[in-house]
Amino acid sequence: MRPIFWEDERLYIIDQTLLPIEYRIVEIQDHLEMADAIRRLAVRGAPAIGIASAYGLVLGLRPLIYSSNKAFFFSLNQISELLIDTRPTAVNIRWALKRMKDHAKSIRNQPLPEIWRSLLHEARKIQDEDIANCHKIAKYGAELLPENATVLTHCNAGGLATGGFGTALGIIIHGFQTGKILHVFVDETRPLLQGARLTAWELTEENVPFTLITDNMAASIMKTKKIDAIIVGADRIAANYDTANKIGTLGLAILARYFKIPFYVAAPFSTFDENIADGSSIIIEERNGDEVRNIFRNQIVPDTYPAISPAFDVTPHELITAVVTERGVFRPAKSR
Known part of the structure; x- marks a missing residue:
């Protein structure tokens, strides 16, 4: 089961605060909702919140794809810090967001819509790699x-x-x-x-x-x-x-x-x-x-x-x- 998944240009999570009495899938619309979901343990577990934070960054940057390069990268840093602050112990959030930021910087001269789409691909890649790693473990x-x-x-x-x-x-x-x-x-x-x-x-x-x-x-x-x-x-x-x-x-x-x-x-x-x-x-x-x-x-x-x-x-x-x-x-x- 995937506790987080991207489908039809939208992000969904299983709300784990309700299990096992109720199985409910909820949409996360922006980075603020994702930060709240991480804090209240709707999504939890070190690898999962790393993946969630990567998707949260993608959601937070979506309204900025037609802004300036300066505004986009400023927000990238601001959103990352907000997500890092949600839970201090698990290192996976910081790890995932560093990977996302490094990826964005490596393609910063591309058009912003392409950078955003590439960041979405990177978030999905982080999740797919985690699943493959878990099978090896x-x-x-x-x-x-x-x-x-x-x-x-x-x-x-x-x-x-x-x-x-x-x-x-x-x-x-x-x-x-x-x-x-x-x-x-x-x-x-x-x-x-x-x-x-x-x-x-x-x-x-x-x-x-x-x-x-x-x-x-x-x-x-x-x-x-x-x-x-x-x-x-x-x-x-x-x-x-x-x-x-x-x-x-x-x-x-x-x-x-x-x-x-x-x-x-x-x-x-x-x-x-x-x-x-x-x-x-x-x-x-x-x-x-x-x-x-x-x-x-x-x-x-x-x-x-x-x-x-x-x-x-x-x-x-x-x-x-x-x-x-x-x-x-x-x-x-x-x-x-």
Whole structure:
């Protein structure tokens, strides 16, 4: 499934805030609507929001194709900064927009309508490349698993979080389809329940057997069930392989080390940030405490209760067995 798609000169997304109760496709008309969709998690997942930001830039520049070259490129920079500011942790937005800006600058002497059309082509190319990369990740990742494996995953790193196939969930679906995986345990992933709402929905669509668990069941499941691997996605990976991913990932990595379970991170190279040496430099997005005081728009405690909602945590590379990418498998402990 493609969570973002261009059709008949219009851009559409699946509104992920409504799943799994309602499957709704909405049109995004300009960069401001795209920025809002990214902020409110209507589109989410590091590769997906990189792709979304590229399309958002295209939408924002469309009214300027008959303006001046100066106005067009000024707006290109302004729109890019607005989109970059939507979510600070995932590096894919900055990566995608740099690629778009570099492409525009390389053809800046062409007529603006041609530059705009070429930028649209580049955005679609970014999405197509991501899907191809995810298929490569899936094959590399499945090779790491034993036969008849039972795995555990956290949050959502499937087609909804990428161009349309998935990183961690791509490995799991491919593993099931090729007979490597028998069963999946899915963390619900508080506070916004991406595991329960999105990963379970995707696995249902692909007929992959799974069991949904609350986050605080993970340790017990690792102790009492035969978990062969934990597979998660990533939002930013530092030069030393320290990895930022959905809040709760660090706890799973610590548990995996205790129970001697392989802990795999799956991500494309667009998620790597070679500009930061380690995870201490990764900015962690702090979201509204209302996300903790509410469960899927149902308030569970008074507004006066203090609450925090860091969207991500950072897992040190020492706890990561391997990072699976489209270029192969990297083992942090052996790379230093």
